[in-house]
Amino acid sequence: xxxxxxxxxxxxxxxxxxxxxxxxxxxxxxxxxxxxxxxxxxxxxxxxxxxxxxxxxxxxxxxxxxxxxxxxxxxxxxxxxxxxxxxxxxxxxxxxxxxxxxxxxxxxxxxxxxxxxxxxxxxxxxxxxxxxxxxxxxxxxxxxxxxxxxxxxxxxxxxxxxxxxxxxxxxxxxxxxxxxxxxxxxxxxxxxxxxxxxxxxxxx
Amino acid sequence: xxxxxxxxxxxxxxxxxxxxxxxxxxxxxxxxxxxxxxxxxxxxxxxxxxxxxxxxxxxxxxxxxxxxxxxxxxxxxxxxxxxxxxxxxxxxxxxxxxxxxxxxxxxxxxxxxxxxxxxxxxxxxxxxxxxxxxxxxxxxxxxxxxxxxxxxxxxxxxxxxxxxxxxxxxxxxxxxxxxxxxxxxxxxxxxxxxxxxxxxxxxxxxxxxxxxxxxxxxxxxxxxxxxxxxxxxxxxxxxxxxxxxxxxxxxxxxxxxxxxxxxxxxxxxxxxxxxxxxxxxxxxxxxx
Numbered sequence: 001x002x003x004x005x006x007x008x009x010x011x012x013x014x015x016x017x018x019x020x021x022x023x024x025x026x027x028x029x030x031x032x033x034x035x036x037x038x039x040x041x042x043x044x045x046x047x048x049x050x051x052x053x054x055x056x057x058x059x060x061x062x063x064x065x066x067x068x069x070x071x072x073x074x075x076x077x078x079x080x081x082x083x084x085x086x087x088x089x090x091x092x093x094x095x096x097x098x099x100x101x102x103x104x105x106x107x108x109x110x111x112x113x114x115x116x117x118x119x120x121x122x123x124x125x126x127x128x129x130x131x132x133x134x135x136x137x138x139x140x141x142x143x144x145x146x147x148x149x150x151x152x153x154x155x156x157x158x159x160x161x162x163x164x165x166x167x168x169x170x171x172x173x174x175x176x177x178x179x180x181x182x183x184x185x186x187x188x189x190x191x192x193x194x195x196x197x198x199x200x201x202x203x204x
Numbered sequence: 205x206x207x208x209x210x211x212x213x214x215x216x217x218x219x220x221x222x223x224x225x226x227x228x229x230x231x232x233x234x235x236x237x238x239x240x241x242x243x244x245x246x247x248x249x250x251x252x253x254x255x256x257x258x259x260x261x262x263x264x265x266x267x268x269x270x271x272x273x274x275x276x277x278x279x280x281x282x283x284x285x286x287x288x289x290x291x292x293x294x295x296x297x298x299x300x301x302x303x304x305x306x307x308x309x310x311x312x313x314x315x316x317x318x319x320x321x322x323x324x325x326x327x328x329x330x331x332x333x334x335x336x337x338x339x340x341x342x343x344x345x346x347x348x349x350x351x352x353x354x355x356x357x358x359x360x361x362x363x364x365x366x367x368x369x370x371x372x373x374x375x376x377x378x379x380x381x382x383x384x385x386x387x388x389x390x391x392x393x394x395x396x397x398x399x400x401x402x403x404x405x406x407x408x409x410x411x412x413x414x415x416x417x418x419x420x421x422x423x424x425x426x427x428x429x430x431x432x433x434x435x436x437x438x439x440x441x442x443x444x445x446x447x448x449x450x451x452x453x454x455x456x457x458x459x460x461x462x463x464x465x466x467x468x469x470x471x472x473x474x475x476x477x478x479x480x481x482x483x484x485x486x487x488x489x490x491x492x
């Protein structure tokens with residue numbers, strides 16, 4: 001029962017969603033839309049599960065004074081602090097929650113994203129070392145694309161942006177479409193396996 | 205079991221909620237979207253081919269599946285972590301549970317957890333969404349119970365770390381710095397954080413295996429990881445690792461469908477170039 005029931009539910013919901021794609025019937029459309037709304041509602045409620053998990057893991061580390069427990073303390077303080085400020089004063093503009101988000105969380109997230117620039121440079125350095133024929137082709141192509149995307153490229157050679165556009169629109173797009181078609185078939189195949197109950201690993 | 209109860213509740217409420225509209229709409233006979241008839245044909249053909257190969261596999265027909273180096277490296281990676289006395293880090297993407305790549309990632313997590321259970325290797329699974337957390341905990345628990353190592357299962361192996369994309373990255377960077385996992389496995393939907401995760405993992409000296417169906421993130425994983433599963437390989441991974449005939453049968457069906465599509469593309473190019481059929485073949489594949 002513990003295995004069969006989820007499989008039956010997966011089959012029914014999968015069948016309804018596929019039917020909704022092919023049907024003009026407002027009842028089926030309404031039913032499938034309700035299912036999607038319920039997924040969102042269940043997802044929202046399950047946020048409590050996440051908060052419990054984050055507090056459980058980190059409070060244990062703090063109480064044992066394990067390695068780097070100070071960072072965990074800051075994390076727990078902010079989880080509780082932001083939750084309380086959101087509940088007590090709301091989340092609108094000029095509230096403590098908004099202040100914490102705009103002045104602490106948002107700049108920290110921007111900082112994380114900005115590190116990407118350095119990581120791209122180090123990854124590109126490794127990827128573009130011309131050790132093999134394939135790596136050399138990659139290097140030459142990358143140089144053309146990068147120069148073709150900046151004014152200096154056009155200044156050096158007027159046709160360079162056109163060549164860069166051609167590489168992006170033909171060889172690059174052809175490969176991308178090949179991957180997308182394969183991935184779409186793979187997604188359809190795994191969906192079929194889930195609907196038919198063949199793929200059950202994700203259920204434990 | 206808790207999740208199953210929630211799902212049943214959702215279904216029952218939906219049936220009551222939509223029941224009247226459903227009953228009224230039976231009077232309306234124009235149910236089918238004729239403009240999507242081509243998609244229906246493709247779905248029927250695809251399902252038939254896949255089911256045919258699943259049936260053949262069940263009957264015992266031997267199926268050849270090419271080697272996927274990245275998946276063969278999973279066991280090697282777990283073995284390395286065991287020898288070094290370190291953990292395995294697994295990230296099932298950063299998307300919600302309704303994303304099919306996340307489900308594929310969780311299926312692979314189930315297989316990886318079986319290997320870590322056998323070797324008694326610590327497993328860390330940071331996730332971004334609570335629903336993914338519940339599913340990941342179930343997948344790991346199932347794997348540990350399945351290998352007879354239920355007593356080693358810890359619900360904190362999978363943990364919710366942050367709901368925001370870059371806060372999640374910061375948390376994972378912290379794990380990489382502090383715990384120094386010997387093997388990092390990234391399987392699922394990744395976006396701008398792919399290189400941030402993979403490059404940090406590379407810096408920490410871990411062996412890295414990645415897989416995603418987002419083509420724009422593949423170059424980053426290829427540059428920073430030791431093995432990368434591209435597109436369909438992510439979805440094939442669970443079948444490949446399980447070696448179950450039924451699962452492998454579906455892969456074979458998928459391959460034949462790919463050949464069918466390649467033939468259709470070639471015919472489309474030929475018909476359009478020679479202007480045969482006045483665009484009839486092209487129109488067959490128009491997306492509605």
